[in-house]
Structure formats: structure tokens, C-alpha cells
Amino acid sequence: MNAATTHWILTLVCRDQPGIVHAISGAVVEAAGNITESQQFSSNDTGTFFMRLQVESGIDRAGFEAALAPVTDRYGMTWELDVVGRPLRTLVLVSKAGHCLNDLLYRQRAGQLSVDLPLVMSNHPELRGLAEFYGVPFEQHAVTTPGQKLAFEDRVLEVVEQHDIELVVLARYMQILSPELCEALSGRVINIHHSFLPGFKGANPYKQAHARGVKLIGATAHFVTSDLDEGPIIEQNVVRVDHSRSPGELVAIGQDEESRTLTQAVKWFAEHRVLLDSARTIIFK
Amino acid sequence: MNAATTHWILTLVCRDQPGIVHAISGAVVEAAGNITESQQFSSNDTGTFFMRLQVESGIDRAGFEAALAPVTDRYGMTWELDVVGRPLRTLVLVSKAGHCLNDLLYRQRAGQLSVDLPLVMSNHPELRGLAEFYGVPFEQHAVTTPGQKLAFEDRVLEVVEQHDIELVVLARYMQILSPELCEALSGRVINIHHSFLPGFKGANPYKQAHARGVKLIGATAHFVTSDLDEGPIIEQNVVRVDHSRSPGELVAIGQDEESRTLTQAVKWFAEHRVLLDSARTIIFK
Amino acid sequence: MNAATTHWILTLVCRDQPGIVHAISGAVVEAAGNITESQQFSSNDTGTFFMRLQVESGIDRAGFEAALAPVTDRYGMTWELDVVGRPLRTLVLVSKAGHCLNDLLYRQRAGQLSVDLPLVMSNHPELRGLAEFYGVPFEQHAVTTPGQKLAFEDRVLEVVEQHDIELVVLARYMQILSPELCEALSGRVINIHHSFLPGFKGANPYKQAHARGVKLIGATAHFVTSDLDEGPIIEQNVVRVDHSRSPGELVAIGQDEESRTLTQAVKWFAEHRVLLDSARTIIFK
Amino acid sequence: MNAATTHWILTLVCRDQPGIVHAISGAVVEAAGNITESQQFSSNDTGTFFMRLQVESGIDRAGFEAALAPVTDRYGMTWELDVVGRPLRTLVLVSKAGHCLNDLLYRQRAGQLSVDLPLVMSNHPELRGLAEFYGVPFEQHAVTTPGQKLAFEDRVLEVVEQHDIELVVLARYMQILSPELCEALSGRVINIHHSFLPGFKGANPYKQAHARGVKLIGATAHFVTSDLDEGPIIEQNVVRVDHSRSPGELVAIGQDEESRTLTQAVKWFAEHRVLLDSARTIIFK
Known part of the structure; x- marks a missing residue:
């Protein structure tokens, strides 16, 4: 050719x-x-x-x-x-945990993930060094009051417009988005969520999983809807654990699954492999 | 030696x-x-x-x-x-679906599962041929009225006593055991249950899983307690599925996971590898 | 419709x-x-x-x-x-080990594998009962001399012609087919082979795998060519093992992988999902 | 306590x-x-x-x-x-590919891998920035002549002595160690190697794997002996691939398996979970 x-x-x-x-x-x-x-x-x-x-x-x-x-x-x-290969303009939101952000940044640099990252936004300062090592600007705003949360979300929408953002990735961003933001960015926000068999509701699911002695823990990457953690599933992975694992170890193991599951979902989305059929995703992988 | x-x-x-x-x-x-x-x-x-x-x-x-x-x-x-190797005296309860029973019988004969099977009990006649091919007596009683259910459970207890049964396996036995029977056989009844990420409650979970587009389906083998499907987990497996699977195909795939997960749990139990720590199992595999 | x-x-x-x-x-x-x-x-x-x-x-x-x-x-x-769903006319060849044959027969009866099995041929008598339980005729001929081997292969070709056989499955048939038979049935014979990381050549590979302390063992289903065990790969699976497994246990674990890998390959072939691109298979699953 | x-x-x-x-x-x-x-x-x-x-x-x-x-x-x-938890004094050798080094550094900083990394040595300059971002000194020497190779290995032994190194990790170090160095550091050098079912010898194994249409590719972490790539196996992983993958994509997928397999092996070694039984490893995980 x-x-x-x-x-x-x-x-x-x-x-x-x-x-x-x-x-x-x-x-x-x-x-x-x-x-x-x-x-x-x-x-x-x-x-x-x-x-x-x-x-x-x-x-x-x-x-x-x-x-x-x-x-x-x-x-x-x-x-x-x-x-093919055009980098997707992507905004990443994080809090303190760096495992997902590290995986996204490393793979972007390694040429395995075709995204353009104009900014990382966070409600905590911890991940500034990591973002900046990879040359990505980092913006931090406290989100401890309703007013700050509103301001943060306004800033997200501003960044989305300013950089013509195509995808917002919640890479362990530990704030629930307002229904208004979910609506405004519908089909363009991917979240990562720990997952267990069976599922656990409420605080500290790893502790519940430990108490019940689950043998598999994993992660689910899904679109964000205003129905919390119930948006269409894009990808899921699990890994085997046993009774000797402490709740803390379950967290560490779960984080690995979160990283690889989220990165995979972002990659498919960037390659236009994720289509929506009502509440289901069609994944053309 | x-x-x-x-x-x-x-x-x-x-x-x-x-x-x-x-x-x-x-x-x-x-x-x-x-x-x-x-x-x-x-x-x-x-x-x-x-x-x-x-x-x-x-x-x-x-x-x-x-x-x-x-x-x-x-x-x-x-x-x-x-x-080591003493066959565990095991009673199997089934309904119509033969996948779990077939796996148990085949592996028992192949010498991979050290159990002694004096009887298979069912509320349906369909699996008589399979049991009898493997030389295991088969007893069938309709369970469509409360009285019949009571009689069936009495017969279970009678068989347990008569054959000094050490383990009752619910190999897709589609009846809920009464709290009294759960109590009487506590720690000695293993059930197999389909499992999804996330979990689904209510009727026809495969249909719900399909509607939500889950990417992993699996099975959980667990002890039966009077708290339905919430007993201590012994073993879990999952397998990957995609959007092209019909609800019927999800069922078939799920059945494979059910068979291998249940057989594994029975094998560990027969080898005294399953111990209970409150609501958790310790598996010494 | x-x-x-x-x-x-x-x-x-x-x-x-x-x-x-x-x-x-x-x-x-x-x-x-x-x-x-x-x-x-x-x-x-x-x-x-x-x-x-x-x-x-x-x-x-x-x-x-x-x-x-x-x-x-x-x-x-x-x-x-x-x-869609037309049963593929399939001839199964076996020796003594029944794990693959059992899986094929069970799934055929369960409606999960659309094959028509007019005959099972074997060089040993052990699996007659299993075949006949499922209502499949069983034919046994000793293959201990070159003449007997020739006769067996002639009989295979006769059966292939007589029943218009579309696929020959070597379900742990422990004889090497002659180059002539491979040629005559090219692209229509599927074999199952144990597989290790790394590979081992020569007799008793499970013993070698044990000696080297491999952590994964598996199985490969492939088309048979006159180049022994080197035909195009259709499907592969592995399972994790550890140092505590005896060579005998490795064999049992390997057999499970063999069964499910072979059945999967036959299913895809029966659904016309396996196409050949030189030495590679294209699998439209 | x-x-x-x-x-x-x-x-x-x-x-x-x-x-x-x-x-x-x-x-x-x-x-x-x-x-x-x-x-x-x-x-x-x-x-x-x-x-x-x-x-x-x-x-x-x-x-x-x-x-x-x-x-x-x-x-x-x-x-x-x-x-428990004492950081293992570890020397990492690399060449140009950074996937394994990145994973080791990230997990060390995240507190998931208890190693002390006084130095990264390389025969190429590419990974200096990555090492230094994590605050690890980086030393580079060309290894293009036999004399340079000898000098590099002498420097390795010097570093081992100077820092009392307990483990040398070949994190995609693309040089074959001399038999003398293998001998001097016997049981203290871990290498990572791509792995296929079946195995392929010679140059460009990913290309061979592609040509044969393998369905699983993976990685093996093993101790280095003078018998190249044949030392005792510590850990192995595989991942599924299909016919649509180019040789280049197989490489990328293989690299992920290499990273996680090598990091796992280093972690177990640092926790004294890897013991040698002749040519086999005993892994107390």
C-alpha cells in the first residue's frame, strides 16, 4: 500500500x-x-x-x-x-492509590496504550510525583466539602471541554460522581471496582470477603451511570486466594486485578471496540 | 515400609x-x-x-x-x-440435571474420587439410567407437596443412619432443605451454586447475568446452612464469556463449572482437607 | 421466522x-x-x-x-x-484410557456436542462397556503386529467410507498412524496430546516434567499430520501444579485437561469454526 | 505481643x-x-x-x-x-526492555516487594531515567566485545561483594552469563524467559509461535545455571492468544507475563519460600 x-x-x-x-x-x-x-x-x-x-x-x-x-x-x-492508533484524549481522576495510574502511564509510554493524557486530576496530592515523572500535568483540589466537590466537578467539565476529552477514567478516584456529572458524561466515564463471588455490599468489602472465606477476588471495569457500580460491564478478572490471606493481602491482590482490568477496558474503548446494547456492552476484541 | x-x-x-x-x-x-x-x-x-x-x-x-x-x-x-484413601460414605441427592452426578460417578469409577455411594436419591426419575449404569441404586420419590417433602427428608435421615453416611452431596438437587434437616446434618452437606460477578438474586440468574452482560460466570461449592446459599465457601471457579452467548449457552457453560467445582469440593472433604473456622473454611490442599 | x-x-x-x-x-x-x-x-x-x-x-x-x-x-x-446443528459423522479411536471418550459421549448425549457416533474402534477391549452404555457400537481388534496395524487402518478407511465419516478423533488412541493414513485423512483427524512448559521429548514426559518441577501442565488438540505431534494446533489448555504432586497425580490432572481440550476442538470442528492457513488454524469462535 | x-x-x-x-x-x-x-x-x-x-x-x-x-x-x-520483611539486597541487570524493571521498581516502592536495590546495571542506556525516577543508581557499560563482557561480569561480582548482594535478577538482560559467573552465583540468579506450548528453539521464538498458531504464550522464571534456560523452574504463567495476533502483539502480551512472573519469583525468593531439591524447586507459598 x-x-x-x-x-x-x-x-x-x-x-x-x-x-x-x-x-x-x-x-x-x-x-x-x-x-x-x-x-x-x-x-x-x-x-x-x-x-x-x-x-x-x-x-x-x-x-x-x-x-x-x-x-x-x-x-x-x-x-x-x-x-487506527489515534491517541484518545483522556482525563484521569485519582485519589491516593497509584496502582491504576502507574499502569496507565507505563503502558502509554511503552506504546501499548494509545491515549493522550493532557491532565491528571486528584483530590489528594500523593500522586503528583508519579504523574510528573511521566510528563503529565497534575492538578489537585481538596474535595472535603459539598462546595469543593461541586467546584471539582465543574473543573472536570471545564477540562473536558477545553481539551475535547473523549474519555474520563476513574483510576481509583474515591468520590462518587454527582448524577448531573454522570449524565453529562454518559458513556464516557469508566470506573474500576473490586468484585467478589458472591458480591458484598457496604463498607470494607475485603473484610467481608475475608470473613466469608471467598476463594476468588477480582475487579470489574464498567461505565459509570448514576446507578452506582451498576453500569454496563466492560471487563472482569479474578484471581484465586486462600484462607491464609489477611484482609490487607486481599487488598494488594485485588489492586493488581484492578490495574490490569482497567487498562484493558481503556485500551478497548480507545480502539472503539466497546459498544452499548442497552445495559450490556458488546466487546469487539 | x-x-x-x-x-x-x-x-x-x-x-x-x-x-x-x-x-x-x-x-x-x-x-x-x-x-x-x-x-x-x-x-x-x-x-x-x-x-x-x-x-x-x-x-x-x-x-x-x-x-x-x-x-x-x-x-x-x-x-x-x-x-488415607478410605472411601467416604456419601449420599447424593439429584433432580433432573445430570452433569454433576455424571462427573461424580465417572471419577469415582476412574479411581480419582474416593467415595462409597450406597444410594442416589432424587425427586425425579430422569437420572435412574445413569446411576444404574455405574451400579449405584437409585431411589425416586415425588416431592411436590409439603407432606412429600417431609417424607423425603425423613427418608434422607433414615438412609444417613442406615448407611452411616458421612457426607450428603446436593448435586443439583433443586429443593431447599428444611432448617431442621440443615441443622441435623450441619457441616455434612455440600451444595453447588452458580455464581456471578456481580451476584444476582431472584429467579433466573443466568438471564439477569445475560442482561447485564457479565464477562465471567462460575460456580461455588459451599456447606449448606439454614441461611440459604450463604454457608461457608469450599471452592469457586469462573470461566470467561462474552456478549455473543445466549442465556442457554451461559447455562451450559455454567454447568461445566458446577461439575468440576462440586467434585473438587467433595474430593477435599473426603480427604479431610476442609476444616471450619467460624463462617470460613480452611482448605489444606 | x-x-x-x-x-x-x-x-x-x-x-x-x-x-x-x-x-x-x-x-x-x-x-x-x-x-x-x-x-x-x-x-x-x-x-x-x-x-x-x-x-x-x-x-x-x-x-x-x-x-x-x-x-x-x-x-x-x-x-x-x-x-447449523447437523451432527457431524465422527469415528472415535481409543485404546485403554476412557477419560476423553467419556467426555465426548456424555456431552453428545447432553446435547452439548453435535456429533453422530456410528462406531468406536479400539485396539483394546476395556472401553466396550462405556461405549455400549451410550448405545454406540464398539469394535475391537488387537494391534500388536505390523499386519494387524495395517488391517486396523484398512478397517478405519472402510468405516470412513461406509459411514461417510467427516472426522476421526484420536481420543487417547495410543498408536501412531501410518503416513499413508495421515495423508488419506488429511485435515480430518484430531489428536490430543499432553503439553508442558517447557516441552519434553521422549518417553514418560510426565516423569520428566516432575523431575524438572514444572508448574503448569496441559494439553494440546491438533490436526494429525505425518509429522508426529506437529500438526496445526486447534486448542490448548493448562492447569497449575506444584512440587507436591507425584508423577501419577500429574497424569490424572493432565487427563482432565486432555478431555476438555479435545472435546472443545471437536465441537469447534463440528461447527465449521476451524479453518487452515498453512500450518496455523484460524478459529472462528 | x-x-x-x-x-x-x-x-x-x-x-x-x-x-x-x-x-x-x-x-x-x-x-x-x-x-x-x-x-x-x-x-x-x-x-x-x-x-x-x-x-x-x-x-x-x-x-x-x-x-x-x-x-x-x-x-x-x-x-x-x-x-520477616527484611529487604533482600538485590542487584538488577537489564538491557533495553523496561517492562520487568518497571514492575519491580513500582512494587518495591508500593511496599509489595521487600527488596533493597542498591544498583541497576545495564549494557544499554535506555532505562536510566526509569531507575533514577525511583531513586536507584544506574550504571551502564557497553558489552559488545568479549573483553567488555568480561569486565561487565567482573563488575557484577565486585558489586555483589561490595553490597553483599543476595540475589541477582536478570530483568530481560539480553546477554548470556559466562559459566564462571553462573557457577560463582549459583542459586542466586533468577532469569525470566518466554515460554510456549510447545516449546520453540532458536532465534525469534515469537515468530515461530505465530507460524505454528499457538493458543497459549507465557513466561518461566527460573534459576540460572550454566545449562542455558534449563535451570530449576520457580514460576510459570500463560495467557491465551488467537490467530489474529501479530508477532508484535504476541511480544507485548508475552512481556506482561514476563513482568508478573519475574516479580512473583523474586518475591518468593525474598521471603525464603524457594528451596532446591536437586533440579526442582520446592515453593512454600
């Missing part, structure tokens, strides 16, 4: 019906494109069709969009067109 | 305090025994000491017990002495 | 080039079909395009083939059209 | 024989100690007995050693006495 070739990602969502693949592949032919990766899913639950394509083509964005328009119009598609 | 050597399992539970290991290993020396496997655990939660030993010795049971008596008396120990 | 709707599986292999998806989806539209599952892969190694579709349509086979013909001709495609 | 209580680790190796546990637990009683963790293993292969104890006691080192001496003398034991 020549130097002008672009590697495109195209995602599509519409009502399921016959002929979609033929129509969309026709638009790709029209755009002189070659499909290099393709995944689709028809949801029986909602009657919705989902598709993700990677397409190599020498065409520019305007040309590709022109080729797609008749099809996306005809089928009433929600669609997105992006370039 | 000569022909008369026996391979003993000794389990001990007592209040934690210094000197226990020295005392008990002294009794083993007294019994001319050689410790071939040893595990211990001191619970910080309850201040209890747990130990499991395997000992090779030419001594007979009376001799071994005599050597142990001064130590078990002095420390107020709860203890059990058994012979 | 009405009663006459069929759920088709279509697999395609051809030289990679632009326009294939558009052409094939056009043929599906022509056949009044709806694509319910679609996976594709372009191999950079061999320049080959692979596709697997599931299509719902009211059309009959002749009609579907007529709609496909212009496309498959134009692109020089190798293709197959089958009906 | 009062302020003067110490938490000791005691490891013992001797010829297996009756009475060892009783004798050693007697010495613990003598030292007014309480056993909080205990693991033992009798190797049938070599007739060797291995034990690891954690003991709480108010006694000082000299007192504990005096209490142990009669027993360790009588049984001809090799033994070590250390304090």
Missing part, C-alpha cells in the same frame, strides 16, 4: 435488518477500501445490529464519509469513523 | 497456643510414625489452631489413639483419625 | 482482495438471507482470506448454491455450506 | 527421617517461640526433608541460634534464620 493509505476504524449501530453488510461493504468498495478486520453482532434482546470494521484505503475522510452517507442515511445508522 | 504400615490422616482443632506442634509431633514419635504431609493454620480471627497431618506408621488405631490421648486431652483438641 | 427457515453455516477461503465481503453479502441478499453471525480474517502470512457466516433464510440448498455460484466462481473460493 | 517480639523465618533442609518436626518444634518451644506459619515437604525423589517456619518470639538471634544448635547439629541440617 502506498504512503497515503490510511487505516480506518468504522463503527456502526442500527436496527437489525437484512442487507446491511452488503450495503456497507458496497460503500467500502466505493471508497476503494479493503476490509482488514470486521466484527458484527445482532442483538436478539434489542433487535439492534452492531458492526466494527477496519478498512485500508487511500481515500481521505471527506471522501470516505461521502461514500458512506447514502448507506448510513438509508439505515438510520449511528456511526463513527476514526483512524 | 513393611506390609503392616498404615497411612493415617490426623486432623486437629484447638485454641491456638505455643507448644502444640511440639506436643503433637511428640505423640507421632511415640507412635513410631513418620510425618509425610503437614499443614497448619492459626486463625487470627478466632484464635483457633488447625492442623492436618499424614503419618506413616506400623501402629494400629488403638495404639495411635493411646499415643495421642495425653496431648488431645491437655489441649482440649477436637480431632479425627482416618486412613 | 417461519417454519421453513433454515439456519445455514457458510465458510469461504480465497485469495485476499478487495470486494469479497460485498460480493458474498450480495449473494446472501440474493438468497433472501439474514446474516446472524460473521467472522473474517485476512492472513498477512499467506495472503489468504477466510470467512465464516451464519445465515437465516427460507431458501433451500439448491437455491442458496445458485445464488453463491457467481461469487465463488469469480473469486475462486473454496467453500462449504452446512446446516 | 510486646514491642520486643520478632517475627522470624526459619528454613531447614536435611535428610528425611522420623522425629525432625518434634525436635525442631522443641527448639522453638525452648526459644519461647510461637509457630505462626509452617510448611514441610518430604521429597521421595531425593529423600530430603524441607521445612519453612515463621516463628514469633521475644528472643534475640543469638538466643534463637543457641536453641536451634543441638537440633541442627544432630540432624545435619542446612538452615537459615531471617527476619
